Amino acid sequence: MFPPVVRLLLWVTTVCFMSASQSSAAQDAASQSRFQRTVEYLQSAAPELRGEFAAIALTHLTAAYSAEAQLARAQARTSGRAANLGGWSAMVDHYAHQMPVLLADIDMGLPVRLTIGGEQSLAITVADRTVIVSPPRLNQQDAFEQAILLDFCATHSCEQFSPAAAAPESVPPPAVAIRPDWTFSTQGSVCSYQGINVAFENNKSLAHSRLICAQFLSEVMTLSDELAWQQRHGVAIEWSELDIQAVPHGPEHTVPLNALGDALLVTVPLLYRSPGLLQQVVPWLRGRVDRQQGISIELHADDYGWQKP
Numbered sequence: 001m002f003p004p005v006v007r008l009l010l011w012v013t014t015v016c017f018m019s020a021s022q023s024s025a026a027q028d029a030a031s032q033s034r035f036q037r038t039v040e041y042l043q044s045a046a047p048e049l050r051g052e053f054a055a056i057a058l059t060h061l062t063a064a065y066s067a068e069a070q071l072a073r074a075q076a077r078t079s080g081r082a083a084n085l086g087g088w089s090a091m092v093d094h095y096a097h098q099m100p101v102l103l104a105d106i107d108m109g110l111p112v113r114l115t116i117g118g119e120q121s122l123a124i125t126v127a128d129r130t131v132i133v134s135p136p137r138l139n140q141q142d143a144f145e146q147a148i149l150l151d152f153c154a155t156h157s158c159e160q161f162s163p164a165a166a167a168p169e170s171v172p173p174p175a176v177a178i179r180p181d182w183t184f185s186t187q188g189s190v191c192s193y194q195g196i197n198v199a200f201e202n203n204k205s206l207a208h209s210r211l212i213c214a215q216f217l218s219e220v221m222t223l224s225d226e227l228a229w230q231q232r233h234g235v236a237i238e239w240s241e242l243d244i245q246a247v248p249h250g251p252e253h254t255v256p257l258n259a260l261g262d263a264l265l266v267t268v269p270l271l272y273r274s275p276g277l278l279q280q281v282v283p284w285l286r287g288r289v290d291r292q293q294g295i296s297i298e299l300h301a302d303d304y305g306w307q308k309p
Helices: 018-026 034-042 047-078 082-096 099-107 138-153 206-232 277-289
Strands: 112-116 122-126 129-133 181-185 188-193 196-200 253-256 263-266 297-300
Touching (some): 034 047, 034 112, 047 129, 047 138, 099 122, 099 129, 138 253, 206 263, 206 277
Antiparallel strands (some): 112 122, 122 129, 253 263
């Protein structure tokens, strides 16, 4: 048996998702993730746009299953389960190798249909063949969908998929270079930037402190900008539930935003490696995203193991 977090959704020739699609269309936007809203919009968009989204999704699906097959083969060589894992890797490889067929059909201009199934997973139908767009490991679904959106929105204006009520005043100011202020005393040094203050209790390794502060501020500002972008596009943020999770076999991290499945895909290693830090930063993040004035936080480098002896 394979771990319950791993699954393989098999290629089929005909699948009926009409009832699920109609149900999805009737949902209120507030009950849908941004990924689901995008799929719903594309259901009636230009065929070329729908085909581009499908091609991006299938390309990510191919990469996910190919990586799973490689992992299974590596585990088979180092464990006593060569037969089971070898069979699993062959199945996953076979599944991944079907994707180029669908991609070729999309390139040929065959009709593409996008639907949301009963488990809220995207189904792509090209001509008479349907595939469920879900990674082999269930706990990677949010990151997987976010990666698809990032690629698609990099070349298309995704603002058109947002609810009309999105507030224009929530747009943050343009990003600027991060140049923190430093103050020094006999008690140590303090790195300050837009209400964030990080205290280092000694000045023995100022170069190290500067690097840590620059990395931390870069990650926090990236997270702030991504959260603002999501909120501007109608994504509900459950601030008290924010968490940082590592993406297996990759440098990125996911930040689940709500119970609908919306998530960020970012690279924030310092925040991830510093337990409790995100919770301390959330009030500042929320204040900046909501454009509140006067929000400040005080942090101590030693609390997170940043203080070099």
